[in-house]
Amino acid sequence: MRAQTTQPTTTYMPPDEVFRQRLAARNRRGLFSRILFYASVFTALLVLVILFLNVLNETFGTVAVQYEIPPETLTTAVTSLDELEKGDLVAILDEHVGRRFRVILRNALSQVPDEQYTTAPLRDVFNGKIFPAELGNHVIGDLEQHQLASILQSNLSQSQLRDLVMREVVVEEVVASWPLYDTLFNKDEIEAVTAEEYPEATLRFKSWINRDFLTTPMSSVPELAGIRTAILGTVYVILIVLAVSLPLGVGAAIYLEEYADDSRINRMIETNIRNLAGVPSIIYGMLGLAIFVRLLAALTSGAVFGVEDSNGRTIVSAALTLALLILPIIIINAQEALRAVPSTLREASFGLGATQWQTIWHTVLPSAIPGILTGTILAVSRAIGETAPLIVVGASTFIVTDPDGPFSKFTVLPIQIFQWTSRPEAEFRDIAAAAIIVLLLLMLAMNATAIILRNRYSVRY
Amino acid sequence: MAVFPREIVKPNTMLSNERYAVELRHVNIFYGRYQAVKNISFPIERHKITALIGPSGCGKSSVLRAINRMNDLVPGARVEGEIIYRNQNLYADYVDPVEVRRRIGMVFQKPNPFPKSIFDNVAYGPRLLGVKKKSVLDEIVEHSLRQAALWDEVKNDLKKSGLALSGGQQQRLCIARAIAVEPDVILMDEPASALDPIATQRIEELMRELQSNYTIAIVTHNMQQAQRASDYTAFFNIRKQRFDDGTETRWGELVEFGRTDDVFMSPEKEETADYIAGRFG
Numbered sequence: 001m002r003a004q005t006t007q008p009t010t011t012y013m014p015p016d017e018v019f020r021q022r023l024a025a026r027n028r029r030g031l032f033s034r035i036l037f038y039a040s041v042f043t044a045l046l047v048l049v050i051l052f053l054n055v056l057n058e059t060f061g062t063v064a065v066q067y068e069i070p071p072e073t074l075t076t077a078v079t080s081l082d083e084l085e086k087g088d089l090v091a092i093l094d095e096h097v098g099r100r101f102r103v104i105l106r107n108a109l110s111q112v113p114d115e116q117y118t119t120a121p122l123r124d125v126f127n128g129k130i131f132p133a134e135l136g137n138h139v140i141g142d143l144e145q146h147q148l149a150s151i152l153q154s155n156l157s158q159s160q161l162r163d164l165v166m167r168e169v170v171v172e173e174v175v176a177s178w179p180l181y182d183t184l185f186n187k188d189e190i191e192a193v194t195a196e197e198y199p200e201a202t203l204r205f206k207s208w209i210n211r212d213f214l215t216t217p218m219s220s221v222p223e224l225a226g227i228r229t230a231i232l233g234t235v236y237v238i239l240i241v242l243a244v245s246l247p248l249g250v251g252a253a254i255y256l257e258e259y260a261d262d263s264r265i266n267r268m269i270e271t272n273i274r275n276l277a278g279v280p281s282i283i284y285g286m287l288g289l290a291i292f293v294r295l296l297a298a299l300t301s302g303a304v305f306g307v308e309d310s311n312g313r314t315i316v317s318a319a320l321t322l323a324l325l326i327l328p329i330i331i332i333n334a335q336e337a338l339r340a341v342p343s344t345l346r347e348a349s350f351g352l353g354a355t356q357w358q359t360i361w362h363t364v365l366p367s368a369i370p371g372i373l374t375g376t377i378l379a380v381s382r383a384i385g386e387t388a389p390l391i392v393v394g395a396s397t398f399i400v401t402d403p404d405g406p407f408s409k410f411t412v413l414p415i416q417i418f419q420w421t422s423r424p425e426a427e428f429r430d431i432a433a434a435a436i437i438v439l440l441l442l443m444l445a446m447n448a449t450a451i452i453l454r455n456r457y458s459v460r461y
Numbered sequence: 462m463a464v465f466p467r468e469i470v471k472p473n474t475m476l477s478n479e480r481y482a483v484e485l486r487h488v489n490i491f492y493g494r495y496q497a498v499k500n501i502s503f504p505i506e507r508h509k510i511t512a513l514i515g516p517s518g519c520g521k522s523s524v525l526r527a528i529n530r531m532n533d534l535v536p537g538a539r540v541e542g543e544i545i546y547r548n549q550n551l552y553a554d555y556v557d558p559v560e561v562r563r564r565i566g567m568v569f570q571k572p573n574p575f576p577k578s579i580f581d582n583v584a585y586g587p588r589l590l591g592v593k594k595k596s597v598l599d600e601i602v603e604h605s606l607r608q609a610a611l612w613d614e615v616k617n618d619l620k621k622s623g624l625a626l627s628g629g630q631q632q633r634l635c636i637a638r639a640i641a642v643e644p645d646v647i648l649m650d651e652p653a654s655a656l657d658p659i660a661t662q663r664i665e666e667l668m669r670e671l672q673s674n675y676t677i678a679i680v681t682h683n684m685q686q687a688q689r690a691s692d693y694t695a696f697f698n699i700r701k702q703r704f705d706d707g708t709e710t711r712w713g714e715l716v717e718f719g720r721t722d723d724v725f726m727s728p729e730k731e732e733t734a735d736y737i738a739g740r741f742g
Contacts, residue, residue, distance in 0.1 A: 262536060344573035348635070350534060352586035352642055353563025362585070367576060 055440070058433030059208050062183040064194045064201040068171035069096065081162050081170075089161040090153045094145060096169045101148050102140055104168060109155055130154045174223050175201050177427055209434035217400040218416070222427035225420075227435050232402050233315065233395075233410035234384060234442070240319030240406060241326065241383050246376055248323075249330030253372075256331070257338040258360055277328035285389030288321030293393055302407030313394030315403055315410045321393050322386060326379040333375020337368040370457040377450040381443045387414040413439045481545075482507045482646050482676040483528055483565070488542035490523045490532065497523045498713040501542075503695050505646070510668055510677045512687040512721065515697030516741065520713025521680050524697070525648050528678065529565035530558040546646075563590070566639035570651040572631035574623030574638070579606075579615050582623040582634055586642035601641050608674070609637035610667050629660025633667065640675065647671070649679040653686065665690040684737060687721065694724040696733050 014022065071081050074092050081089070097104065111127045112120045122143075123136035131151045135143070143151075156164070166172065175198050178190050183205065194201055216226030252273075260266040292300050293312035300317040301310040341364050349359040395415045403410045413435055420432035481504040488501040498520035505511045505528075513521040523532065530551060532538040544551045551561050563586075574582050583602045584592075592598060602619070606612040611633045615621070623634050632652055639647055649668075653661040661683075668677055668690055681687050687694055696717045703709050717724055717733045728734045735741055 342573070344569060344571060345575060347531065347534070347567075347569060348573045348575065348638075349585070351529070351531065351562055351567035351569070352589060352638065353559055354586075354589050355559050358589050362589070363575060 055433050055436050057179045057181050058430050059180075059437055060183070061177055061179045061206065061208075061430065062187075062190055062203055063174045063178075063206045064176040064198050065172045065204050066175045066198060066201040068173070069169055070200075071166070071170050074165070074169065081165060084158075084162070086153050086156075086158050086161055089158070089165050090149045092165055092169060093152070093161075094149050100168065101145065101152075104164065105140075105148055105152055108152065108160075108164070126151070172223070174206075174427055177206070177430055179430075207434075208430045209437055213431065213434055214438070217402070218398060218411070219400070220398075222420075222425060222431050225428075225431055227413065227416055227438060229399055229402055230411050230413045230416040230435070231438070234412045236315050236403055236406065236410065237319045237322065237412055238380060238384060240316065241323045242376070242380060244320060244323040245327050245330050245379070249327050249376070250334050250372055252327075252331045253334030253338055254360060254365075257335050258356070258364065273328045273331050277332060280388075281325055281386055282388040282392060284321055284325040285392030287324065288317060288389060288393045292317040292320050300407075302405075305407070307405075307407045310407050310409075313396075313409060314407045316406045318390050318393050318395060318410065318412070319406075321389050322383040325386065325389060326383050329379040329382070330376050333379065334368070334372045337371025337375060338364060340371060341367045370454050374450045374454045377446050377453070381446040384412075384443060384446070385414055385439065387418050390415055391418075413442070480504075480506055483678075484545040485524070485528070486543040486545065488524065488527060488540065488544060490520065490527055491537075491539040491541070492535065493537040495710075496712050498697075499700070501713075501715045503715060503718040505676060505678050506693060507676050508672055508674075509692040510672060510679060510690060511693040511695065512691035513678065513680045513695050513697065514682075514684070514687050514736075515713070515716075516699060516736065517682075518711070518713070519697040519699050521695075521697045522650055523713070525650055525678060525680050526567075528646070528648055529567055530561045531567060533558050563642055564644055565646040565648060566642065566644035568632070568635050568639055568647060568649045568652045571655050572628055572635055574626070574631050574634050576622065576624055578620045579623050579626070579634060580619040583637050583641050585638060590642060605637040605641040606634075608640055608671065609633045610663065610670070611637055627660070629656050629663060632656060632660070632664060636664075636667065636671075640671070644675065646676045646678065649677065651680050651682060654682060661686070684739075688725050691721045694719065694721045696724060696728075696736065698732055698736070 013019070074081070084092075093101070093104070106114065106117050109129050110117050110125055111129070112125050117125060118140055121137050121139060122131060125140060129151075131154075132147070135147070153161070176194065178186075182190060190203065194203055213226045214231070215228050216224065217229045218227075219225040256266065256270060256273075260269075297312035298304050300312045300314055300320070301307065302314065302316075303310070345363050345367065346359055349363040354362070390412060396409045396411050397415060397419045399409055399411050401408075417432050417435045417439065420428040420435065423429075483505040485504070486502050489499055490497045501520075501524055503511075513525060515521050526532045527540050528544055528551075532540060540552055542552075546561075546565070549556065575585060577585070580598075580602055583605050584598045587598060587601050592601070603612060603616075606615065611630060614630060615626070615634075623631065626634060632655075636647075636652075653664045656664065665686060668679070671677060679687075679691065694717075695715055697713050698716045699711050700714050701709055701711045717728060717730050719729075724733065725737055728737065
């Protein structure tokens, strides 16, 4: 018991003036660390901004365009191609294209496979399109040039015809390109260089990311290249990755959190799952190559399911490899989510006479679902960006046909970007930047979904 | 109504008589190698309220949780001895703990409604047991909420989340949830310790009302509560043993069991009197 005095006779605390000095020093130290934290955040933001500016810089810019046949020579002085009638556009095509007309018609309207185009009757070739009914039994070779022209005219709109003229007659070629920075600040220099080196070229502002870029397949000419196959490939791969890794990951997490006892072997399993999450992705690529591409070729090529002339380098192989890659991440995230469910809820459920499975299904999982989904989406958005394992597994670097199922060859966005950035032509870098923007937008959308899910369904206890 | 198979009654178990809902006989509870309580024996009388009191760490909660086999959920927990319910030892091999918990319900210290609607909270138990018809569930929910004295306060927003209620209402919701499966016995583990005095009083009144239909055992730290709201009191205390190497082991023992009035007014043991008078604990 301490003596009952109002003033303690001895004190171990410093006298007031020392206390104040020390307080000032303590506050100074606090300020210093606060500045340090601000600086870290600022640096991170700065790096992010530089990254974005760099990508945007490449994606937009000025191009010097040269035409095989300049559009102004095709028309009278006052009108541009945009204002021409459909008939006039067809006439221009008729005049300049000659024998390629049938090919154009095939690309635009044909309803039959390419090899049957010249032999099939027209009612099949133009099935559902507008064409003179009395020609139904003829083949394409029987038609006169003017008949071809009128079929084209009656089926396509003005803007479609204008695009055809631009593509087939005018044939624009990008001879030089400048990034956004030069476009904004060095316009004079661009004009000088163009006037000197490409006197026939015209300058134009171009956004490399546009509708054509999204909807056309790969091409060896950067202006014509698009990322349609890559986007489709990415979507296919991600769907399969989700379908495989979500049930497996959540199942494993439920076992480890709810059923497994604290034995040595279970602890070892958990530690190793954590280690697997840190294994470099290229090693998963080697695993995928050895197991899915080679060993299980019959399965992953679809041979078992009757798919012919395919090897193991398919969407399925890639998706299974990526699923393995993110499986540990999903398990760890799902475990965290399950662990965050208060044990009082489990007790409440058991206390009412629920079995273990009823408790998990009716109480634990509903509370953990937002966390599980958030973790899964973040893991999947990592899978979207993976390149190395897919190179090993054998993604195609040049492919123009859309993937038509899980057993087809494929490419994905990062592979496409990787391939384009390794090309020497400057224009490929521009479209690589455009593809990066698409990839970033895709990831941003997924992460936003994760945040929305978390905010919407998370429960506070 | 035969609940457990009756033919497998061990010959040496004395049949508990109609008077007792649950009878503990020489119960020892272990967590791993550590023994939490030693040799506990007392009965819980039907349609009466039995209070378990004692200082922190005396094992009264462990004993309560042993009665409906909630201790099974703790890894390493083990119960020896017999807990007799309807002439069966609850720890016999053939007894499924899931059925025990459905017959002997529990209300916890911290109100723990599910993050579901009030209706779904109460309907949770009946649904587990396979009640699907909406009209039946409606009836069960209303009846249970009425018994828990919560119906008038929530009847217009049964769809509201159970977590949106006040602490006292949440605890009464948990009681409604427990009685929705029509248990024989309700175990309450310090049900009012997280509540303010007014909410506490309501819970105590509620216990008195439920007494006519249920047998109640309650763990409490609050002497006045035990005195006011219980018919029987079991007082537990901590025993210590010091070994030569300086280590110490402690466990809980039942010191005194009797009618609440007797235990509080004229305790048989000195330490009971000391504890009740607030001289330790």
